[in-house]
Amino acid sequence: MGISVGIIGCGSISRFRHAPEYKANRHVDEIVFYDKSLGRAKDLAREFGGRVVETVEELLNDSSIIAISDCSSNEAHHINTTQALLHGKHVLCEKPLAINVQFAEEILEAQAASGKKLMVDHNQRFTKAHQKAKEIIEKKELGEVLTFKTNFGHQGPESWSVDKSNATWFFKKGRSHSGVAGDLGIHKIDLIHFLLDDEIDEVHAFTGALDKIDENGMPIEVCDNVVCALKTKKGRIGTASFSWTYYGAEDNSTTIYCQKGILKIYQHPTNQLIVEKKDGEVIKYELEAIQTNDSQTKSGVIDAFIDCIIHDKEPPVTGQQAVASLRVIEKILAEK
Incomplete structure (x- = not known):
């Protein structure tokens, strides 16, 4: 049985890297897209298959989603990645991990508390x-x-x-x-x-x-x-x-x-x-x-x-x- 993954942020990095690589991975059954622009999320869902949620909370509270790519803009990483970890999701965060070391260390604290995987996209x-x-x-x-x-x-x-x-x-x-x-x-x-x-x-x-x-x-x-x-x-x-x-x-x-x-x-x-x-x-x-x-x-x-x-x-x-x-x-x- 495959896994469901979520993507926060549906800009170019999601369209060209994350979404196509999730779609090509044999272990991934479903991609769930969220973006502040609902239209962008719908565009990627059409292009790669999958479904759309209208709020980030809907994504985080969905127990079927076990992993999330945080492709939001830099200033939001420490918010989205921290919340995803604390909601029991494994997280792949785009670089930079945060806009400063202080915020990045908050993410590390959340990761340690959650026991979930945190990976950063230094490709x-x-x-x-x-x-x-x-x-x-x-x-x-x-x-x-x-x-x-x-x-x-x-x-x-x-x-x-x-x-x-x-x-x-x-x-x-x-x-x-x-x-x-x-x-x-x-x-x-x-x-x-x-x-x-x-x-x-x-x-x-x-x-x-x-x-x-x-x-x-x-x-x-x-x-x-x-x-x-x-x-x-x-x-x-x-x-x-x-x-x-x-x-x-x-x-x-x-x-x-x-x-x-x-x-x-x-x-x-x-x-x-x-x-x-x-x-x-x-x-x-x-x-x-x-x-x-x-x-x-x-x-x-x-x-x-x-x-x-x-x-x-x-x-x-x-x-x-x-x-x-x-x-x-x-x-x-x-x-x-």
């Missing part, structure tokens, strides 16, 4: 190139990691968001809170933590609203660019750039510099991982293209979430790990 951990890179680093095939650089930039959320407009909530301080830092940056912070089995604890950053304007023609209230220097607890140093103003091809690349060579990740269109060794040997891996806003592929996140529920396993991205990444974003935003 870069699941790509084959990142998995292979982690394996090479763990086996110390290139010796110790010394330095790194990572980038994530595209043309901005107004081209991705459900209404294709610069009135998008991503540009609003009260809803997004952290701009490009919480949208794209937190993915790469989590990735560095994952690849290096380490944690960034020192940050020097520049942030700015350099180009984006809102629906009134005014500069947006949150940063559209971040450039930072980072140092981990184990002493590795690196740089990171996050941008909503890369007005060309999306850049989602990472380079890891080790004692005996270099790992180049998502820098070549067909060889998603390239290993350049100190002795001149080059190994090229053709694994899988990374997801972009224009090219949606299966992320593996939903399958992993359902699997950890069915087999009572630790989620592959825990609330604690998400808080560790959020802590770094807070430090970046505190820099002036």
